[in-house]
Amino acid sequence: xxxxxxxxxxxxxxxxxCLGYVNDFSSAQDLAQETFITxxxxxPKFRNEAGxxxxxxxxxxxxxxxxxxxxxxxxxxxxxxxxAEEKQESPEPKVQLLYQYISELPENxxxxxxxxxxxxxxxxxxxxxxxxxxxxxxxxxxxxxKLNKKFKENE
Amino acid sequence: xxxxxNFSELWNQQPVPPLDINALHKKIKQLRSQKLRQLIIAxxxxxxxxxxxxxxxxxxxxxxxxxKLGIILAVLAMSIFLFIYNKLFPLYRGLNKNMSSREYFDNxxxxxxxxxxxxTGLMGLYHLLLLFAIGLYLYEYAIRxxxxxxxxxxxxxxxxxxxxxFVIRPKQSKKNNRGNERIITELERVIEQxxxx
Numbered sequence: 001x002x003x004x005x006x007x008x009x010x011x012x013x014x015x016x017x018c019l020g021y022v023n024d025f026s027s028a029q030d031l032a033q034e035t036f037i038t039x040x041x042x043x044p045k046f047r048n049e050a051g052x053x054x055x056x057x058x059x060x061x062x063x064x065x066x067x068x069x070x071x072x073x074x075x076x077x078x079x080x081x082x083x084a085e086e087k088q089e090s091p092e093p094k095v096q097l098l099y100q101y102i103s104e105l106p107e108n109x110x111x112x113x114x115x116x117x118x119x120x121x122x123x124x125x126x127x128x129x130x131x132x133x134x135x136x137x138x139x140x141x142x143x144x145x146k147l148n149k150k151f152k153e154n155e
Numbered sequence: 156x157x158x159x160x161n162f163s164e165l166w167n168q169q170p171v172p173p174l175d176i177n178a179l180h181k182k183i184k185q186l187r188s189q190k191l192r193q194l195i196i197a198x199x200x201x202x203x204x205x206x207x208x209x210x211x212x213x214x215x216x217x218x219x220x221x222x223k224l225g226i227i228l229a230v231l232a233m234s235i236f237l238f239i240y241n242k243l244f245p246l247y248r249g250l251n252k253n254m255s256s257r258e259y260f261d262n263x264x265x266x267x268x269x270x271x272x273x274x275t276g277l278m279g280l281y282h283l284l285l286l287f288a289i290g291l292y293l294y295e296y297a298i299r300x301x302x303x304x305x306x307x308x309x310x311x312x313x314x315x316x317x318x319x320x321f322v323i324r325p326k327q328s329k330k331n332n333r334g335n336e337r338i339i340t341e342l343e344r345v346i347e348q349x350x351x352x
Contacts, residue, residue, distance in 0.1 A: 004176065011171070011174050016167075016169055016171065033179055037179070037186065040183060046253075058254065058255060058256065063252060065256055069338050094160075095169050098166060099169065119163065151160055
């Protein structure tokens with residue numbers, strides 16, 4: 001598969017996953033780009049053992065999780081440049097709230113629910129994250145409960 | 156009412172920035188030149204240190220083996236320091252982002268712990284080598300000096316090493332480890348999250 005085709009097919013999905021993780025438009029864009037840079041670097045070594053989707057999502061998830069090393073730096077760089085750009089995104093307040101609530105969850109839960117909402121099968125989520133399928137099922141149920149509760153509190 | 160919220164539908168309504176392959180290529184190019192720059196700086200520093208030491212060797216023409224050994228140890232010590240400073244350990248080579256996140260984090264945690272141990276160990280080795288290097292290097296010149304002068308030179312040198320060991324080393328080590336400690340704690344926290352059923 002050509003890199004450009006992968007980029008076209010997965011850009012939206014990866015961007016939403018990153019946005020669910022950081023809830024910041026420009027940081028999500030940076031993370032998504034970083035993911036595709038790794039994809040570009042590693043594509044020649046890809047042997048199709050895991051399926052291209054699982055492979056790309058693993059790279060994206062690990063790129064997002066790696067943010068815990070950079071968190072302090074991020075806060076400094078994001079704010080001033082992209083204020084205007086951020087204003088025009090997310091027209092629907094409920095959408096904004098969903099991404100905000102997800103980004104407030106613990107790191108692993110952010111990843112799991114984002115993959116679930118992206119329509120990834122639970123077996124594949126288990127494969128991407130390394131948790132058991134039953135663990136994923138339980139976690140998804142609990143996370144949805146948490147999100148419902150948050151929406152309720154906001155009404 | 157909130158029971159009926161369709162999260163997937165909301166999730167997909169999020170606007171996404173357009174594809175920009177040129178920006179991506181630009182970033183790849185930047186990354187490449189950044190890596191190259193780091194490599195050049197590290198190598199220039201290393202070779203400059205060795206060149207200075209070689210210069211001393213040639214200009215001072217040491218006669219004693221102790222002086223020569225002192226110079227070699229000093230080069231070794233400085234190379235170790237540059238190694239730590241530039242984080243040139245090949246520890247990250249085995250870490251692929253295409254592992255499952257659990258596997259990736261377990262490996263990352265192991266690497267961070269190893270990095271912490273190596274940094275502390277190498278800093279100790281650096282000071283020890285430098286102490287021996289200066290002691291050996293000065294010997295040839297000290298025996299030609301009056302006794303008082305030789306004692307003064309050795310006292311000042313050992314004093315400097317002691318200051319570096321007791322004041323600079325703990326500070327440097329603290330600085331190196333501060334970042335690592337925070338990351339290790341964070342990694343452990345995220346790994347624990349996954350273990351909760």
